[in-house]
Amino acid sequence: WLNVCKGFSNEIRFWAPTRMWAFAGGLRDQSLKLIPENLALRPSTLHFREKAPTPNYLHTQLGLAAFKRRKGGGLSGPSGSAPEKPTAKDYKCPAYEHWSAGGGAIRLDPRSQKAGGGTCITARGPKGENGCRVCWNGKGGEYHDRVVFYEEH
Numbered sequence: 001w002l003n004v005c006k007g008f009s010n011e012i013r014f015w016a017p018t019r020m021w022a023f024a025g026g027l028r029d030q031s032l033k034l035i036p037e038n039l040a041l042r043p044s045t046l047h048f049r050e051k052a053p054t055p056n057y058l059h060t061q062l063g064l065a066a067f068k069r070r071k072g073g074g075l076s077g078p079s080g081s082a083p084e085k086p087t088a089k090d091y092k093c094p095a096y097e098h099w100s101a102g103g104g105a106i107r108l109d110p111r112s113q114k115a116g117g118g119t120c121i122t123a124r125g126p127k128g129e130n131g132c133r134v135c136w137n138g139k140g141g142e143y144h145d146r147v148v149f150y151e152e153h
Contacts, residue, residue, distance in 0.1 A: 005036040010072065015135040017044040017079050021058055035065050037073035040137045042148065045080030052078030052147075069141035076137050079148040091134050091146045094123040 005014050021043050035041055041064075045052045055075035059066045065074035083090055123132040126143070137144040 002036065002039070005039045008038060010038045013038045013040070013072070013133075013136045015040040015042060015076075015137070017042045019044050019046055021053055021062075022046055035073045035075070037071060039073060040067055040076040040135065040144070041074065042076055042079045042135065044078065048081040049084060050080060051083065052080050054078065067137060067141065067144045069144055072137070072141060076144045077146045077148065079135070079150070082149050082151055083147075086149070087147075089145060089147050091126060091143070091148050093134075093148055093150045094125075094132055095120055 001016065008014075016039065018041055043052045043055065043058060055066050055077065058064050058075055067074040067076040077089070082092065086092070120132050120135070124130060125132045125134060125138070126146075133139070134143045134146055134148055
């Protein structure tokens with residue numbers, strides 16, 4: 001998958017959640033030391049309500065590249081399920097919100113007010129922008145340190 005990311009221009013951006021940090025040797029491959037600039041790699045929790053390791057921890061422990069604002073390519077803020085006590089750096093993925101006229105998830109069943117599924121395209125970002133891109137770290141990497149969490153679904 002690293003080669004797939006490298007095969008596209010930096011204008012095409014990717015993000016990938018990973019739990020491989022938890023397995024011996026899981027992220028120790030030398031090829032991961034140079035994560036392409038168009039890839040934001042988000043360490044994920046193993047279980048609901050757990051905290052994922054910070055990119056700084058993985059950077060210092062494994063030598064993996066940390067995401068650089070305006071440049072890209074590397075470990076960014078972790079992702080997981082909703083924390084018991086969210087902080088200002090925690091961002092709830094809006095793709096799973098109930099449908100509303102102002103945004104959120106799309107309705108798969110027009111008779112229901114509940115979302116049947118969600119997409120990043122139909123969700124709004126933290127600043128109200130159309131099309132949430134927090135997982136990709138935003139336009140210039142402004143969301144690289146955000147912890148993205150998802151409701152259990």
